[in-house]
Amino acid sequence: MTRCVLAALLLTTAAMPVAAQAPDEAPATQQPATTPEPDGKDPDGPTRGFFSSLGHNLGDDVKHIPRWNSVYWLAGGGALALAVHQKDQEINAHLVNSTTDKLWIPGHIIGSTPVILGSSVAAYVLGRARGQGRLQHLGMDEIEATLLAEGVAQGLKAAVRRERPVQTDGNQSTTYSFPSGHATVTFAAATVLQQHLGYKAGIPTYLIASYVAMSRLHDNRHYASDVVFGAALGVVIGRSVTWHGRNFYASPMLLEDGAGLQLALVN
Numbered sequence: 001m002t003r004c005v006l007a008a009l010l011l012t013t014a015a016m017p018v019a020a021q022a023p024d025e026a027p028a029t030q031q032p033a034t035t036p037e038p039d040g041k042d043p044d045g046p047t048r049g050f051f052s053s054l055g056h057n058l059g060d061d062v063k064h065i066p067r068w069n070s071v072y073w074l075a076g077g078g079a080l081a082l083a084v085h086q087k088d089q090e091i092n093a094h095l096v097n098s099t100t101d102k103l104w105i106p107g108h109i110i111g112s113t114p115v116i117l118g119s120s121v122a123a124y125v126l127g128r129a130r131g132q133g134r135l136q137h138l139g140m141d142e143i144e145a146t147l148l149a150e151g152v153a154q155g156l157k158a159a160v161r162r163e164r165p166v167q168t169d170g171n172q173s174t175t176y177s178f179p180s181g182h183a184t185v186t187f188a189a190a191t192v193l194q195q196h197l198g199y200k201a202g203i204p205t206y207l208i209a210s211y212v213a214m215s216r217l218h219d220n221r222h223y224a225s226d227v228v229f230g231a232a233l234g235v236v237i238g239r240s241v242t243w244h245g246r247n248f249y250a251s252p253m254l255l256e257d258g259a260g261l262q263l264a265l266v267n
Contacts, residue, residue, distance in 0.1 A: 077232020088223035107215025111182035149188035183230030191238025
């Protein structure tokens with residue numbers, strides 16, 4: 001499990017373009033995404049269509065992931081996942097039972113990518129049809145967060161290749177467990193809502209995301225360490241999607257005697 005978490009931490013940051021930010025700027029310069037904009041995130045840039053904006057914004061979102069703020073969340077999530085790893089089997093044994101099946105069934109549906117993506121598209125379309133820029137912007141950010149969370153989670157699953165818990169009937173799933181895709185997607189969506197609407201809206205959505213994550217343990221589809229790291233990864237993605245205060249960018253460069261990092265300040 002230690003290797004799983006370390007591999008996930010390395011893959012999440014190293015496999016994407018590198019961006020640098022001063023450590024003391026991480027919590028202070030993050031701005032809630034409340035500015036009404038057509039589709040794209042740059043109010044001074046050209047007006048784009050939906051698919052053009054989506055592609056442009058997703059590329060922009062990926063650039064925002066490698067930040068100190070992301071390192072803090074991933075390190076904390078990784079440390080907590082390692083801590084609960086020792087209790088993975090015990091936690092599932094307490095939650096897997098037939099008496100509470102009806103309580104947890106909605107979690108699989110609510111946290112599924114089609115449901116969250118469909119809700120995000122509906123918010124975008126409604127905002128655009130009514131000329132409500134904030135709702136349209138929220139819908140676009142939710143679409144981006146869902147696609148990015150699903151893509152990163154599935155990429156990490158394929159890279160880490162941790163087997164799922166054995167089902168109560170003795171069958172073993174052929175898909176992988178770490179991190180939980182449901183937890184990643186729902187916590188990314190909840191984080192986008194919190195960034196747009198504040199913690200009054202964020203608290204209930206985080207509670208729903210936690211319920212979805214717990215339902216995966218009851219269904220014996222994931223271990224606790226899977227959903228803990230997935231939740232942290234979802235928060236990172238949600239905060240990256242809603243990061244509009246772009247200050248520093250960085251790119252690697254090769255030197256005669258080694259390698260370096262080239263920084264650029266964007267006004």
